[in-house]
Amino acid sequence: PATTIAARTDVPVRRAREVVQRLLRHRRVALWTDVARAKCGRSVQAWFFLQVPARRLAGVAARLARLDEARLVVTTVGTYNLAVCVWMRELADVTRLEARIEDGLEGVRIADRCITLRTAKRAGNLLDAQGRRTVRAS
Known part of the structure; x- marks a missing residue:
């Protein structure tokens, strides 16, 4: 307040x-209100690591940030220049979204991806096995 x-x-x-x-x-x-993935029906967290032409980076990032599934979209330096964290309802949704991204964004390549099995800490908070905050971490 x-x-x-x-x-x-x-x-x-x-x-x-x-x-x-x-x-x-x-x-x-x-x-931003943070919730436990399981409580919002999105129990699968995936990361996509993209290679995007530099001239298109800002536009692609903005477009991906508007996805309902997107939790975080950040530009990076290195092999990949864009990282996207998404929350999905089920594992099969990850592949469907990956195809949708590559089909809908010409010149964009998802070079790597991973599934997060468990998040131990988010936004400075330690989480329990269900993804709920236990204590504020320093």
């Missing part, structure tokens, strides 16, 4: 509220 931001930044509450509202309105910041 604005009161917490105001206290931590030593600004008036009204000013903190206005700044947050402006950031949200102009899409300079986004709110």
Whole structure:
């Protein structure tokens, strides 16, 4: 809340509220609620590592970020220049999405992929076997 931001930044509450509202309105910041994969019906996490022509990288990244399944889309340096984390309902969906990406994005190659069997830590939180937060990690 604005009161917490105001206290931590030593600004008036009204000013903190206005700044947050402006950031949200102009899409300079986004709110994110994290949930356990199993609780949202998406128990499979996969990573795709793509090779994308440099001139198309920003557009391809933006398009992939709009996928319902996409959790994270980041540009990288190295063998692959784009990494995409997706949450799927079942294992077979991974192959279907992979084909959809390659068929729909000319010149894009999924050079590698992997399935995450278990996530131990996410967003600074240690997770239990069901993907629920146990404690805040330092």
